[in-house]
Amino acid sequence: MENAFQLAVKVNGADVAKTVEPRTHLIDFLRNDLGLTGSHIGCEHGVCGACTVLVNGEIVRGCLTLACQTHGAEVETVEGLTESGLIADLQTAFHQRNALQCGYCTPGMLVCATALLTEKPHATREEIREYLSGNFCRCTGYEAIVDAIETTAKNRAAGKQLAATNNAEAA
Amino acid sequence: MKAPSFAYERAESLARACALLHQHAGNARILAGGQSLIPALNLRLSQPDLLIDISQLNELRHITVTATELVVGALTRHADIERSADVKRLFPVLTQAAAQIAHPAIRNRGTMGGSIALADPAAEWPAATLALDMSLTLASERGERRVPADSFFKGIYETGMAQDEMLKSIHIPLPAAGTRSAFGELTRRSGDYAITGAFVTARKSGATLSATRIAFFGVAGQPLLARGAMAALDGTTGDAAAVARAQACLAADLDPIADLYNTPATKLHLSRVLLARLVAQLA
Ligand SMILES: Cc1cc2nc3c(=O)[nH]c(=O)nc-3n(C[C@H](O)[C@H](O)[C@H](O)COP(=O)(O)OP(=O)(O)OC[C@H]3O[C@@H](n4cnc5c(N)ncnc54)[C@H](O)[C@@H]3O)c2cc1C
Ligand code: FES
Ligand code: FES
Numbered sequence: 001m002e003n004a005f006q007l008a009v010k011v012n013g014a015d016v017a018k019t020v021e022p023r024t025h026l027i028d029f030l031r032n033d034l035g036l037t038g039s040h041i042g043c044e045h046g047v048c049g050a051c052t053v054l055v056n057g058e059i060v061r062g063c064l065t066l067a068c069q070t071h072g073a074e075v076e077t078v079e080g081l082t083e084s085g086l087i088a089d090l091q092t093a094f095h096q097r098n099a100l101q102c103g104y105c106t107p108g109m110l111v112c113a114t115a116l117l118t119e120k121p122h123a124t125r126e127e128i129r130e131y132l133s134g135n136f137c138r139c140t141g142y143e144a145i146v147d148a149i150e151t152t153a154k155n156r157a158a159g160k161q162l163a164a165t166n167n168a169e170a171a
Numbered sequence: 172m173k174a175p176s177f178a179y180e181r182a183e184s185l186a187r188a189c190a191l192l193h194q195h196a197g198n199a200r201i202l203a204g205g206q207s208l209i210p211a212l213n214l215r216l217s218q219p220d221l222l223i224d225i226s227q228l229n230e231l232r233h234i235t236v237t238a239t240e241l242v243v244g245a246l247t248r249h250a251d252i253e254r255s256a257d258v259k260r261l262f263p264v265l266t267q268a269a270a271q272i273a274h275p276a277i278r279n280r281g282t283m284g285g286s287i288a289l290a291d292p293a294a295e296w297p298a299a300t301l302a303l304d305m306s307l308t309l310a311s312e313r314g315e316r317r318v319p320a321d322s323f324f325k326g327i328y329e330t331g332m333a334q335d336e337m338l339k340s341i342h343i344p345l346p347a348a349g350t351r352s353a354f355g356e357l358t359r360r361s362g363d364y365a366i367t368g369a370f371v372t373a374r375k376s377g378a379t380l381s382a383t384r385i386a387f388f389g390v391a392g393q394p395l396l397a398r399g400a401m402a403a404l405d406g407t408t409g410d411a412a413a414v415a416r417a418q419a420c421l422a423a424d425l426d427p428i429a430d431l432y433n434t435p436a437t438k439l440h441l442s443r444v445l446l447a448r449l450v451a452q453l454a
Binding site: 022023028134 | 173181209279360
């Protein structure tokens with residue numbers, strides 16, 4: 001292997017050590033070396049958002065990040081988010097609202113929406129659209145995706161309020 | 172497509188990055204956020220032997236207010252600028268502009284220094300450096316030098332930076348009392364590069380404008396100051412007649428070139444529309 005790089009990175013909570021070529025993109029490393037094929041590849045130049053993953057808690061393009069740049073970082077993919085159960089409500093909302101058809105864009109959408117719901121828990125429809133503007137979907141026409149994310153935001157806010165009320169009553 | 176093969180080194184200091192640049196002059200590229208360089212590698216528009224990764228140099232990622240200027244480290248990300256309270260207080264046009272660059276995932280990695288070093292004629296930051304009269308600190312093995320943004324941009328993707336130099340920091344003079352500014356761009360879809368965009372700043376005493384600066388991007392081969400329009404607005408109140416004179420000047424100031432979808436005439440017309448809107452916002 002030319003110019004081999006010894007990569008140590010945490011992926012979905014597990015330590016990974018692998019030798020990679022510097023030119024290997026993070027998305028190819030995840031899919032080909034680790035078998036994490038949940039994240040997809042579309043355009044390979046930053047335009048479609050299918051490859052969106054989290055690096056140190058922030059969304060990035062997997063096709064515009066070199067695997068070796070994540071040395072020492074924490075990477076999370078749709079597989080990790082799914083296993084943690086943290087986005088189960090979002091996934092249910094996508095299902096219920098018909099926010100996916102072929103599903104190609106969905107992993108990127110879910111990861112992007114995860115960041116949005118953390119950064120702007122009370123996002124309006126307009127803000128949701130703006131935040132998702134870098135994630136293309138060729139099937140749904142977006143309306144249902146915005147519905148699903150808005151529903152999740154509202155349910156989470158209501159859930160928090162309920163928890164706060166219950167705590168106040170218990171005290 | 173996939174990137175060609177290259178060697179990679181993570182620079183642990185600015186000095187190391189400069190030494191590597193010097194040693195491999197011409198065959199090495201700085202890797203900052205990678206949001207323009209990696210697409211270029213993927214499309215094989217660029218085939219360097221070595222990438223010098225400076226993305227971990229936290230000493231170059233800061234936003235600092237001094238008595239006379241705001242200093243932004245070259246590695247400060249678009250998202251850092253978008254979220255900075257200091258930037259919002261002193262230069263709200265930069266906060267607005269940051270939010271127009273690409274999409275959140277790209278803003279999380281792309282840097283202000285990378286955008287200025289690249290000198291894409293359609294990018295927001297290079298034009299901002301002209302409108303806000305910024306200067307740039309360049310570093311190399313030979314030492315540091317500070318250059319005014321006015322003389323930095325030379326053409327499409329061309330700057331006054333030597334092969335062994337890198338951009339270290341961006342200096343923005345604090346606004347004089349009474350300074351007003353406005354930013355706007357016209358795009359078809361959110362996150363697209365602008366068809367035309369501009370930053371306008373002026374000092375206002377009473378209703379009269381002075382020291383007007385207008386920088387356009389997305390219209391010509393490089394970001395540029397609309398000097399005729401600036402002169403047409405100085406000493407006026409930005410009234411309809413003055414705006415009309417400034418709009419007339421844009422034909423000579425901008426001399427727009429076509430892009431994939433827009434003719435020079437479209438670009439000139441839209442730039443005139445945009446200018447009137449931005450001058451109205453100075454009120
Ligand atoms: C889909 C998409 C949409 C985009 N839309 C926009 C947009 O609307 N507006 C906009 O302005 N940009 C846009 N961009 C580009 C983005 O803003 C880039 O982040 C930015 O242009 C480059 O910054 P970077 O840190 O990623 O630089 P890199 O990609 O790492 O580097 C770019 C170039 O600058 C050089 N370089 C980088 N840093 C330095 C330095 N400190 N000193 C010397 N040389 C250096 C590199 O060697 C390289 O040649 C878009 C990108 C994508 C993928
Ligand atoms: S594959 Fe990365 S943005 Fe399209
Ligand atoms: S569901 Fe098919 S691309 Fe979005």
